[in-house]
Amino acid sequence: MPEPSPSSDPKSHPDSEFAQGMTGACNCGSITVTIKDPNLFTTRRGHICHCLNCRKTSGSYAASNLAIEKEKVTIEDRNGTLKEYNDSGTMSGTPIGRWFCSTCGNPIKSESSVTGPMVILKTGIFPRIPAPESESFGAHRHAWEPFIPGVTVYKIARGKEKLEDAPEV
Ligand SMILES: [Zn+2]
Ligand SMILES: [Zn+2]
Secondary structure (H helix, E strand, O other), X not given: OOOOOOOOOXXXXXXXXXXXXXXXXXXXXXXXXXXXXXXXXXXXXEEXXXXXXXXXXXXXXXXXXEEEEHHHEEEEXXXXXXXXXXXXXXXXXXXXXXXXXXXXXXXXXXXXXXXXXXXXXXXXXXXOOOOEEEEEOHHHOOOOOOOOOOOEEEOOOOOOOEOOOOOOO
């Protein structure tokens, strides 16, 4: 299992570093998440969400997520600190399990009845974050947020209506 790197500069992590997978750790080091996918950086695939619940969970103006097949992900929980908050008040109406480190509070993943074989990883713990492909709840963006070139912005749900004032992709 590759060890997480302490450097916060994504430019210091060449692709070769992730040949065996990319590992990230929570702030206290109890939980590590490893993704094994050779195409992690060959296509845009991250997902930014502006919904209120994601904002709260991420402690930021948007959440940086990655939906990926569960079979490509290994989560190690050395000190048994991985806990679930069952979020039943989501804006979509579908309850979602939000998993986090109960020692340091780091968000780790989300899963719900509609995510099926996929897990939604919270990407902040990784040494390099895959480029975003889309944004959801774009209608709830702050006025000061710039648009990211090449990213499809949906009004609310991914794959549904696009935000009309977003640049064409
Ligand atoms: Zn932790
Ligand atoms: Zn969200």
